[in-house]
Amino acid sequence: xxxxxxxxxxxxxxxxxxxxxxxxxxxxxxxxxxxxxxxxxxxxxxxxxxxxxxxxxxxxxxxxxxxxxxxxxxxxxxxxxxxxxxxxxxxxxxxxxxxxxxxxxxxxxxxxxxxxxxxxxxxxxxxxxxxxxxxxxxxxxxxxxxxxxxxxxxxxxxxxxxxxxxxxxxxxxxxxxxxxxxxxxxxxxxxxxxxxxxxxxxxxxxxxxxxxx
Numbered sequence: 656x657x658x659x660x661x662x663x664x665x666x667x668x669x670x671x672x673x674x675x676x677x678x679x680x681x682x683x684x685x686x687x688x689x690x691x692x693x694x695x696x697x698x699x700x701x702x703x704x705x706x707x708x709x710x711x712x713x714x715x716x717x718x719x720x721x722x723x724x725x726x727x728x729x730x731x732x733x734x735x736x737x738x739x740x741x742x743x744x745x746x747x748x749x750x751x752x753x754x755x756x757x758x759x760x761x762x763x764x765x766x767x768x769x770x771x772x773x774x775x776x777x778x779x780x781x782x783x784x785x786x787x788x789x790x791x792x793x794x795x796x797x798x799x800x801x802x803x804x805x806x807x808x809x810x811x812x813x814x815x816x817x818x819x820x821x822x823x824x825x826x827x828x829x830x831x832x833x834x835x836x837x838x839x840x841x842x843x844x845x846x847x848x849x850x851x852x853x854x855x856x857x858x859x860x861x862x863x864x865x866x867x868x
Contacts (some may be wrong), residue, residue: 656822658813661692661786662664669785671828676793683708683794688715690802690816691790693782694834695755695856697810698727699820700790709769712798714761715823718805723771725757725778727777727799729791731833734779737796743866744844750865753783754857755835758801759843770798780839786830801838807853811836 659675682689686708689700699716703709703726713720720786728734731748738760740748747756753841762777782788791797801809802816802824810816813829840855842862849866851859 656824657826659816659826659828660826664860669789670784676789679790679828680794682802682825684822686711688712688820688822688823690813690827691787691797691819692813692828692830692833693727693784693787693799695782695837695839696833697802697813697816697825698782698787698799699816700727700797701789702794703770703796703798704767706767706769709767709798711823712800715820716800716803716805716811718800719850720769721772722805723774723776723778725780725799726766726770726785726796727782727791728796729781729788731781733791733796734758734781736763737766738777738779740842741847743847743849746865746868747842747844747862748781751857751861753781754786755783755837755838755839756780757841759841759845759852761845776843776845778841783833784830786828809836809838 726854757778757780803810803819811833838855840857841853843850843852
């Protein structure tokens with residue numbers, strides 16, 4: 656288990672060294688798990704196209720296999736490779752992403768069913784954190800789920816993630832406390848209908864204002 660510490664607590668730009676970033680990327684390429692910072696919570700990441708790695712996520716979290724996982728991307732082009740986005744999805748993405756919003760969208764066949772527990776929807780978000788965006792830019796989409804045991808308190812700092820997940824994770828990236836420290840709002844957009852599935856950092860009123868505009 657390795658811990659990589661960020662040198663800039665303000666995280667205006669990513670100060671993680673190229674060498675340390677390459678170590679994180681290597682772990683992902685080898686199917687191992689990494690914990691990375693976002694603006695909401697610390698995330699548990701893995702290669703979504705490596706089914707063994709995805710199984711490791713479920714096992715590390717003690718998460719039931721019938722509970723889907725979300726994905727993190729770094730732009731809408733990457734999102735559209737994984738899921739179908741309609742006008743409402745684009746409007747919400749333009750207003751809130753990068754940021755604490757997860758869009759639950761109809762998935763494309765490219766995604767393994769294990770990620771979505773064989774459901775036809777997948778959660779997609781763009782984290783507002785320089786390290787997370789840099790990691791995704793280099794690696795591609797990664798699993799985005801909170802770095803804690805299933806049903807345990809949300810990890811707003813790396814210490815909480817380490818206490819829960821320990822040696823099941825190859826590398827932890829410590830960038831200090833999360834800026835928001837609250838889970839993302841999840842909005843389902845399927846066949847033209849919009850529904851808030853989980854209330855989080857973005858209020859219902861803000862979501863409705865964007866859709867009404």
